[in-house]
Structures are given as C-alpha cells and as structure tokens.
Amino acid sequence: MSDITANLAYESHSIAHHGPRLRISEKIALTAMGIGSMLLALSLIAVNGSTSETLKNLWFNISWALAIGGGGYFALSKHLKDRPGVRNQGKTTDSLTARGAWGWMLGIVFTGFYIIIYWFPQYLEGLTRLHDGLSQFLQGKPADEWFVYGTVYTILTTLMGAKAIAKYRHNRYHIVRTSVIIFAQLIFAYLFPAICVKFNQPEVYLTYFWPLAYDKLFPSTVMHLFHSGGLGYFIAGWFICGTFLATPVLTYYFGKRWYCSWVCGCGGLANTMGDSWRQLSDKSLKSWKIERWSIYSVLALIFSLTVLLWCEPYLPASMKEIVYQIRRFYLFGIGAVFSGVIGVGFYPLMGTRMWCRFGCPMAAFLGLLQRFNSRFRITTNGAQCISCGNCSKYCEMGIDVRHYAQRGQNIIRASCVGCGICATVCPRGVLSLENGPTNNRYNHEEGLSLLGKMKSR
Amino acid sequence: MSERHIVILGNGITGITAARTLRKRSNHRITVVSGETEHHFSRTALMYIFMGDMRYEDTKPYPDDFWAKNRIDLKRGWVHSIDSQQKQLLFKNGESLKYDTLILATGSKPNRFGWPGEDLEGVQGLYSYQDLEMMERNAKGAKRAVLVGGGLIGVEVAEMLLTRNIQVTFLVREKTFWGSVLPIGESAMINREIQAHGVDLRLETGLKEILSDGEGRVRAIQTLSGEEIACEMVFLTAGVSPQIEMVKASGIECDRGILVDRFLKTSVPDIWAGGDCAQHREAPEGRRPVEQVWYTGKIQGERLAANICGDLAEYDPGIWFNSAKFFDIEYQTYGWVMPKLKEGEKSFYWEHPEGNKSVRINFEEKLGAVLGVNVFGIRHRHQVWEQWILEKKTIHEVLTHLGAANFDPEFYSQYEIEIISAFNLLYPDQPVELKTKKGLFSKFFAKILK
Incomplete structure (x- = not known):
C-alpha cells in the first residue's frame, strides 16, 4: 500500500x-x-x-x-x-514516568535498596x-x-x-x-x-491485618499476645476482629477501598510516592488472567499455611517439616521478594500496584468480598463516555475502565482499590465512585449506544 | 438470511459501532476500510496524545486482537471511488473490493472558507490522525499560533499548544466564545477561563488573510480590522463539514453531506451512511440535518447495522445531550438550552461566586416543565435529567429533588441549597425546599433505576 x-x-x-x-x-x-x-x-x-x-x-x-x-x-x-486541575501532560513522554533512562535508573535503585535491606x-x-x-x-x-x-x-x-x-x-x-x-x-x-x-x-502495627500481615494470626503471635496480659488481649482481639469483622463489614459498605487506598501502607506508598507511575500498569487481558491466578494462589497459600500452623500439634513429624518449608518459602518468596523487591522496586517500570494487584492476599480477600458482597461500584453516567481512554490509562490496577464505561456498564472489579483517579481524569464527568443498594449493581446488559436501555428508546 | 459481505468505509466511532453491532446480530462477512489508521482509535483523544497524557495505542478502545477474534476484517487504504453498478470500491493504488452492502462513515474535515493563504504551510485544522502528525511537525520551533474560529476544537487546540509553550491568539468572530450555542452567562465564564490560562482571546475579530513568508510558509495573519499578528502556525477551527468529495463524485446523492432517509439509506440501493458524513433529509425533531457528535455517530452506527439486519427502525437520537471540557471547566448539557430564549420559555441561572460553576435550567413559562439544563463545573446524572425532561417535570419538582441529579465525587461541596435559595429569591411565590440530597439511590433515583 x-x-x-x-x-x-x-x-x-x-x-x-x-x-x-x-x-x-x-x-x-x-x-x-x-x-x-x-x-x-x-x-x-x-x-x-x-x-x-x-x-x-x-x-x-x-x-x-x-x-x-x-x-x-x-x-x-x-x-x-499550575492552576488546579488534571495535569498529566508529559506522563507518556518524560523519561522518569515513561520508562525512559531516569525511570530505569530509579527502578534499579529502588530494587537494589530492597535487595540490600533484605539480604x-x-x-x-x-x-x-x-x-x-x-x-x-x-x-x-x-x-x-x-x-x-x-x-x-x-x-x-x-x-x-x-x-x-x-x-x-x-x-x-x-x-x-x-x-x-x-x-x-x-x-x-x-x-x-x-x-x-x-x-x-509488643511492637504492634494496628493497621496491618492477616492475611497481609501473615503472622498476625499465626498461633505463635496470638499465643504470645494472650500471654502478655491485658493489652495483649486487646491487640489479639483487634487483629481477629480486623480480619473477620471489620473487613467484611467495611467492605460491604464502602468496598475494598476503605483499606487499600485509605489505610494500608502499601497502598499509601503507591498513591503518594508512586503516583507518577500509576499509568504504567499493564491493561491487557493477559495480565488480568495472570493477576487472578497469582493473587488467589497467594491467598490459598497463606490460608493453608495458617490453618496448618494451627493444626501443627496434631501433625506427624514429617508434615511439620513440610509446614516449616512452606512457611520459609512464604516469608522469603512472598513476604520479601514479591511485596518488597517487585512490589516497590518495580514502581518506575511496571507501575505502582504490582504487589497489590498480583500478590497481596489481603487484596485478594477484600476483592472477593467487593466482587460478591458489597455496595460499592463505579457508576457510568449514561451515554456520556467518549472512549478517550484516560480512565484506563491512569488506573493503577490495570483495569480497562473504558471497556465498561463505553458500554454504559458499572465497573465492579475485585481488584479495584477505589482510588478514584479514573473519575478524576475523565474529561466528561462519566465516572463516580458510589455505594448503594446491591440489587441491579451490575448493569451488564449492553445496549451498544447505551441508549437502548434508556427510557427514551 | 444469506450471508453477505458488508463493507464499512471509515473506522471512526460510527463505522466501528456498525461493525460491532453487525457482528453481534449476524454472521455476515464484515470488512472495515480506512486510510487513516490501521485500527480504530478515539478521535476525541487526539489532544491527549499531543500533550503526552496518552500514547496513540492508549487511545484505541479495543485491543488489537479484538478484530480477528470478532471476525471483523480490517483493510487499510484510501478509496478512490465507489462503483455502485459493479458493487465495488476502487482504491487509489488500483486495488478493488467487492461488497454486497456498503456503509459510508467517512467522517468530517475541517472547514475552510476560502481565506487567502489558507493553503500555506503551517495552516491546518485538527480532525484526523494525519492532522495530528502535521501539528507535531508544525509545532517544531513554533512560538506563536493563531486559532481562527471559536468552538470546541479551538479550545482543545489552545490547551494543546500551551503545553508546548506556544503562545496562542484565538480569533472569535462572535461577541463571546461559542455564542451560537451558549447563553451569555456560561459563555462569559468560558471567556474568563480561556484568558486565565494565558490565551490571547480576541472576540469580534475575524480573519482577513493569511500572509506568506514568500517561501510558501505562513508568516503572519491579518485580522479584518487590519492588525497583523506574526505566527508560525494557523489553525482553522471554525467547525467541520462532511468529507464527501469521493462519494459525491461516485454519483451518490449529496448536499452538504451524504443524503440519507430516516432509516439511514442513501439514494443508491445497498448503500447506507451514518455519522458525521451523513445529512438527514428529514432531521429528527429539534436536530440539525448534519450533526457531528460522538454519540450520535454511535447511535447511527448501531441503528443502521440493525436496519441492515432487517430490524428496521427510524433513527432516533432521543433527548439531546452533550458534554465538553474547556480547560479545567467541565460542561454537561441535557435537553435544549438555547443561547436565546424562545417565546414562552424562561431560564433560571445560578453561578457560583467564584465564577467557575453554574447551573442553568430552562423551562416552560406556563406549565413550568423543564426543557433542558446546562451544568458547568458540576457533574449531573444523564438518566435523571433524561427522565425529568421526558416526563415534563416542573422546575419546582426538579429543584426539590435536585440532589438526585448530582454526580460529583464524594466530599465535594454541594450547591443545591444555594441554587434553590437563588431560585426562591427570584420566584418567592412558591418557595422550593430541597427534599432529595445527593447520594446514589436517593429515593428518586432508585425509582428510576428499578
């Protein structure tokens, strides 16, 4: 041609x-x-x-x-x-934010820092x-x-x-x-x-719950707290309630965001220091597939490990060795390499939420709750979407927000941390984070032009 | 129904929506032809590529493997003519492509009004991907640009150029920006916004001619009042018109656009047209015969595909709506708000003291039924307003439940109380009291959704 x-x-x-x-x-x-x-x-x-x-x-x-x-x-x-407003100019052309020389250099520095501190x-x-x-x-x-x-x-x-x-x-x-x-x-x-x-x-981090802080519900931790008296009881109770009560209840009312983009330090670093790299997350279907496999595997792993540890007294000696090995692998492979080296080290290369998206078992747990039992959703405003792509581009979780917005569908994804940037960068006022009744939360019947399902048609 | 080969000329929003709808509804062979780009991209996002918010590939609404997966063939090439006797497209490079049914979705091109010098190098519009590439070349080393014609594209071009530190002079023929569409309150707000961003906005100023540097490049422009403004770039942003030269030459009946009936058929059997390039012989009520809007292109694409599949219905765009962004001020409109009131219409306008947010509701004087709304700097819900307008809710009912329309993010200040107080000052006879505050599924909205 x-x-x-x-x-x-x-x-x-x-x-x-x-x-x-x-x-x-x-x-x-x-x-x-x-x-x-x-x-x-x-x-x-x-x-x-x-x-x-x-x-x-x-x-x-x-x-x-x-x-x-x-x-x-x-x-x-x-x-x-600058005057107040959405300012993402140059994000895809600047060396620092578009995987240029500065980005690579910083990625290596961050990764190197984690390697040094761990090993x-x-x-x-x-x-x-x-x-x-x-x-x-x-x-x-x-x-x-x-x-x-x-x-x-x-x-x-x-x-x-x-x-x-x-x-x-x-x-x-x-x-x-x-x-x-x-x-x-x-x-x-x-x-x-x-x-x-x-x-x-005891040195307690009140905002980190099992299964992200995987040892919080290990028998050794719980027993230690119980043995350290009054405050210990309170703290043990705090962590048990944090995982089994606060998490489902708050996620029901507000979605996963109450934790992932309001409280958690990992999300905190991503949304503050990492904000300039949020657009680097991979939006492909393939990465979504990998994400689901990897994050739920980690959840299954830490769940099994915790259960096994509680059952340890009743396990035969050979099993105890296996449990010990799993524990060792988890601490090293997931706790250190995944959450630190990859999770933060790769900010300037693969975006800010690598750990939250592919690894964090707490995010997996919250995600399941958000997907199946929550009032949270991102609403699409009628047929105003012009498919520009800003929402998808600036989604740190790699969600193709536009896919839903241009079809007039609400966005309910297990991975969505509710940071709210998609709604912010939208130039047409199409998206809004909302909590509401769970009936009709998914409006997935597609009228292509969206007007198919609107009253006028 | 036997399977046919449906060829769609143009991979913009109309053509692509037609292709997707056809695929959902049929097993026809589908080919989308475009000379512009290999894949469909969002034309509305061109500005973000130039400013570095997104890359070209980020503006593609569907992943590249989407087309093969959905059995939609893509053919890159510029069409030279349509042979409707032999039912084939003839390409500029000599190739040809047979069709059983042809959909024309060729889009627009920037308006040129025959200004002296409008063909000089450095003079351009912004519509296509090629225009963007030209803009990239022209911007190299440019210090000052003049935009001719005040509309939505002009504001976008101004914003784009400012990110490259190119000074912008914006010539607007009307007394106020977009004065043919916006009432004076809103228009004045946008005038201020444009100026606040450092644009040299010249109202009531027209272009006389574009001056050459003697080597075929633009050197300056001259306004109607005789002032000369030196510049390296000139943008013609006074609207767009249908891109139909080739279609016209191929014997398909055209006026300003390709003439179509209410089913989107052209004058030639088995040839349909929709989107920017189409001109409706009978426009739907209140609509212009040629309407270059993203979502009407989408609806027309969907409609004509359904019609081709035998599910015949007239094109019906529904209640008018639109949106835009002027630098940092978002704009949404639902229903009709004209710059000048028609007989029997009244208008209620509220503006925030800071002058960057406003709500205007037009309504019938006698019955009070709402006709339309303009919101600036505040987001409103499409479905709620559509419902209000369709059901002819009165201005009193609407204001009472105004919170149901609020679509702003959480923690934003809500202005419903201020808006209603302003209304009550003007119309003290039947004071309105706010009953529905913002919040998803406030009673009102839940009712609509059910």
Whole structure:
C-alpha cells in the first residue's frame, strides 16, 4: 500500500515536550535535595559505631533537613504553580514516568535498596547508626535497618502525599483520602509501634491485618499476645476482629477501598510516592488472567499455611517439616521478594500496584468480598463516555475502565482499590465512585449506544 | 438470511459501532476500510496524545486482537471511488473490493472558507490522525499560533499548544466564545477561563488573510480590522463539514453531506451512511440535518447495522445531550438550552461566586416543565435529567429533588441549597425546599433505576 503516506509517528518516536522552565527557587531546592541525599548516602561509608553522638545528630539533621526541605519545596512547587486541575501532560513522554533512562535508573535503585535491606543489611550500617538518635528518642533503643526503612517510608509517604494533595487539590476526595493515608502511616505504622517498644510493649502495627500481615494470626503471635496480659488481649482481639469483622463489614459498605487506598501502607506508598507511575500498569487481558491466578494462589497459600500452623500439634513429624518449608518459602518468596523487591522496586517500570494487584492476599480477600458482597461500584453516567481512554490509562490496577464505561456498564472489579483517579481524569464527568443498594449493581446488559436501555428508546 | 459481505468505509466511532453491532446480530462477512489508521482509535483523544497524557495505542478502545477474534476484517487504504453498478470500491493504488452492502462513515474535515493563504504551510485544522502528525511537525520551533474560529476544537487546540509553550491568539468572530450555542452567562465564564490560562482571546475579530513568508510558509495573519499578528502556525477551527468529495463524485446523492432517509439509506440501493458524513433529509425533531457528535455517530452506527439486519427502525437520537471540557471547566448539557430564549420559555441561572460553576435550567413559562439544563463545573446524572425532561417535570419538582441529579465525587461541596435559595429569591411565590440530597439511590433515583 504505497499510497499510504501516514506512518504512525507516535507509535515509534517519543516527542520532546517543553514544560515550564525551572524557577531559580526550584533549582535551589533541587540542589538542597541533592546535597541532602548525598550526605545520607555518604553516611553509609563515613559513619560507624564510633562516630560521636554530636556528629551523628548534626549529620542526621542537616542531611534530612536538606532532603526534605528541598524535595518538598520542589515537589509542591511543580504543582502549585499550575492552576488546579488534571495535569498529566508529559506522563507518556518524560523519561522518569515513561520508562525512559531516569525511570530505569530509579527502578534499579529502588530494587537494589530492597535487595540490600533484605539480604545485605550490614552495608546499611552507617545509615542505620545515623538514625540512632531518632530511634533512641522514639523507641528508646538504637536503630536497626528496619527502623531506617520505616523512617524513609514514612517520610516519603508524607512528603509525596503532600505533593499528591497539591496535584489533586481541585478534588476533595483525594485531599481527604491522601490525608488519611499519611495519618495512618505516620501514626499507626510508625510512631505508635515505636512508642510501644519504648514502653516495653509488643511492637504492634494496628493497621496491618492477616492475611497481609501473615503472622498476625499465626498461633505463635496470638499465643504470645494472650500471654502478655491485658493489652495483649486487646491487640489479639483487634487483629481477629480486623480480619473477620471489620473487613467484611467495611467492605460491604464502602468496598475494598476503605483499606487499600485509605489505610494500608502499601497502598499509601503507591498513591503518594508512586503516583507518577500509576499509568504504567499493564491493561491487557493477559495480565488480568495472570493477576487472578497469582493473587488467589497467594491467598490459598497463606490460608493453608495458617490453618496448618494451627493444626501443627496434631501433625506427624514429617508434615511439620513440610509446614516449616512452606512457611520459609512464604516469608522469603512472598513476604520479601514479591511485596518488597517487585512490589516497590518495580514502581518506575511496571507501575505502582504490582504487589497489590498480583500478590497481596489481603487484596485478594477484600476483592472477593467487593466482587460478591458489597455496595460499592463505579457508576457510568449514561451515554456520556467518549472512549478517550484516560480512565484506563491512569488506573493503577490495570483495569480497562473504558471497556465498561463505553458500554454504559458499572465497573465492579475485585481488584479495584477505589482510588478514584479514573473519575478524576475523565474529561466528561462519566465516572463516580458510589455505594448503594446491591440489587441491579451490575448493569451488564449492553445496549451498544447505551441508549437502548434508556427510557427514551 | 444469506450471508453477505458488508463493507464499512471509515473506522471512526460510527463505522466501528456498525461493525460491532453487525457482528453481534449476524454472521455476515464484515470488512472495515480506512486510510487513516490501521485500527480504530478515539478521535476525541487526539489532544491527549499531543500533550503526552496518552500514547496513540492508549487511545484505541479495543485491543488489537479484538478484530480477528470478532471476525471483523480490517483493510487499510484510501478509496478512490465507489462503483455502485459493479458493487465495488476502487482504491487509489488500483486495488478493488467487492461488497454486497456498503456503509459510508467517512467522517468530517475541517472547514475552510476560502481565506487567502489558507493553503500555506503551517495552516491546518485538527480532525484526523494525519492532522495530528502535521501539528507535531508544525509545532517544531513554533512560538506563536493563531486559532481562527471559536468552538470546541479551538479550545482543545489552545490547551494543546500551551503545553508546548506556544503562545496562542484565538480569533472569535462572535461577541463571546461559542455564542451560537451558549447563553451569555456560561459563555462569559468560558471567556474568563480561556484568558486565565494565558490565551490571547480576541472576540469580534475575524480573519482577513493569511500572509506568506514568500517561501510558501505562513508568516503572519491579518485580522479584518487590519492588525497583523506574526505566527508560525494557523489553525482553522471554525467547525467541520462532511468529507464527501469521493462519494459525491461516485454519483451518490449529496448536499452538504451524504443524503440519507430516516432509516439511514442513501439514494443508491445497498448503500447506507451514518455519522458525521451523513445529512438527514428529514432531521429528527429539534436536530440539525448534519450533526457531528460522538454519540450520535454511535447511535447511527448501531441503528443502521440493525436496519441492515432487517430490524428496521427510524433513527432516533432521543433527548439531546452533550458534554465538553474547556480547560479545567467541565460542561454537561441535557435537553435544549438555547443561547436565546424562545417565546414562552424562561431560564433560571445560578453561578457560583467564584465564577467557575453554574447551573442553568430552562423551562416552560406556563406549565413550568423543564426543557433542558446546562451544568458547568458540576457533574449531573444523564438518566435523571433524561427522565425529568421526558416526563415534563416542573422546575419546582426538579429543584426539590435536585440532589438526585448530582454526580460529583464524594466530599465535594454541594450547591443545591444555594441554587434553590437563588431560585426562591427570584420566584418567592412558591418557595422550593430541597427534599432529595445527593447520594446514589436517593429515593428518586432508585425509582428510576428499578
């Protein structure tokens, strides 16, 4: 077909965008962030057990102040200098957000960080010692690498949460939701457990439930709590109710989102630090197929393991060995490699919710409840959809939202975490997250033009 | 019914909806022909490709393997002419394709009004994928663009260019933006929105001619008042018209568009037409004979496919509705809200003090039945408004239950109380009290859905 001159340039070439130039103040902020980060990195080799308290504290304060101050200013300024509104321009062309060189580099840095913290924590010694002061203050003991991890995680959630609020400040759903995410992380997943340790209580993370926190309902944990007296009873009760009472009830009324995009720290990091990469999730049918196999396998695995552990006293010795092996595999394969290395490490390459979508057993459990017993759905507004594709593109869970919207169908998918971005980016006001009666929740009879089922026709 | 070969010319929303409907209803062999792109994409999303919100492949509503799975053949190529005697398409490259039934869904092209210089390099419209590629080339190194003609495409082009730091001057012939469609309140709001984004909006300004740099490229334009504005790009955004040259030349009866009856048949047996390219000999009530709207293309595609399968019915677009987005202000409309009131009509308009949200409800003066609504910066439910208009609910009933129409996200401020207070100030005789607040399946909506 030689007469066809049109070659689809956009399929093969990237386009140079010329966003607004950096302001002087932004350049200064970036410099501060760079120096702060370099100082933090430098501590890895320059700080050790014999470094004086004064130097460590000074180092800690200066480096974090520069990193947070500079990073925070830059992140906020980027959005606040724009008028409020949907701003996704350049997402598919910028190196950082479109799997360009910056994206790859950052993906490798993130992944590398997880590999080091899981398997080579000794290399983090310098950075860990840097955090001794803060750790002493909060937990009453020197820092370990997981305290550093928690600190970095919380700072990123808070800082990038502020950025997300600035970006979506025209939309109150995101302001409220993101604020709650930051609060949950800061208070329940960081300060509260630290303070527990300080007062010689068990280190509890009140916002993580079985089966995501897989050991929360292991017999060893429950028994330990029961044996540690009054508070222990409360905490054990909290986790049992969390899984078996709060989860089905809240999911019935609000959908899975009450947890996945309002409370959970994994979702929290995805929706704050990871927001710029949400569009990278794979939308193909094939990935949906893989998702269903993998996520329900993990759920089945952790369910079986938990049951087996409770039955352990009655199992023959040979079985006990098998249970031990399953447990080992789960802790390593799912708990570490999947949720950490792939889950967060691959943010800039495969999108932000790899773990939530393909691995998290809590998401699987919540998803089943949402799919079959919930009032939640995303409603499609009549026949207003123009099939533009923004909803699908910016769905972090890889749901082809447009597939439903252009057919006038409600969107009820087990994986939907109810982040609300599809409704936000829709330029025609087609989508809305709603809780309502369960009858007629699926409106799946398709009138192609949608008007087939509307009253006028 | 024996199986036939149905060829659809055009893979836009009309052609593709026809193809999908035919496949659902029949076993006919289906071929979709397009010169523009290999696969169907959403034309409405062209702007997002240019701005880098999405890639071309993200704008395809169906995955590439969808077509083979559904036995819809795709044929890429530009058609030179239709031989309706031999029932075949002749392609520009000499190929031919036989058909038993032909559907014409050739779409539109940007309007050109014979302005001097309109064929210069750097002058273009925005409708097709090729236009977008041209825009990409023309934007390289461009510092300033002039848009001629105020409508929906113009606003989109302005938004697109601003993301590349290209200054935009927007010439609008009317006194106010989109003044032929929007009442003055809403139009003034959009004027402000356009200006707030840094566009140099020139109302009541027409184009006189486009000036050449002497080498065939645009150098500047001259307005009717004689002002010269230097620019590297000129966009002709004064609407679109049916793309019918080839169809016309092939002897199918055309006026502004391809003439079709109420069943979407053309003047030639076994040839049907729908979407942007069609002109209805008798337009449905209140509708224009040529109506270039996404969803009417969709309905026509569905209708003519059903008709071809023998389920014959007249084209009926139902209650008018539409939507758009002007920079950051969303717009939805249901029913008829004309820029100027007709005899016996009244209009109630509320605008938020910040000037970026508004609701206008037009109603019959005597009975109070609502005729239509314009909402800006607030989302309203399609089904609820359609029901209200069909059932001729009065303005009082509608305002009493206004919350049932609210489709805004959770936690958004709700303005029903303010809107109703404003109404009660104007019409103190029968004050309205809000009974249905926002919320899915408020009693009212649940009733409609059941």
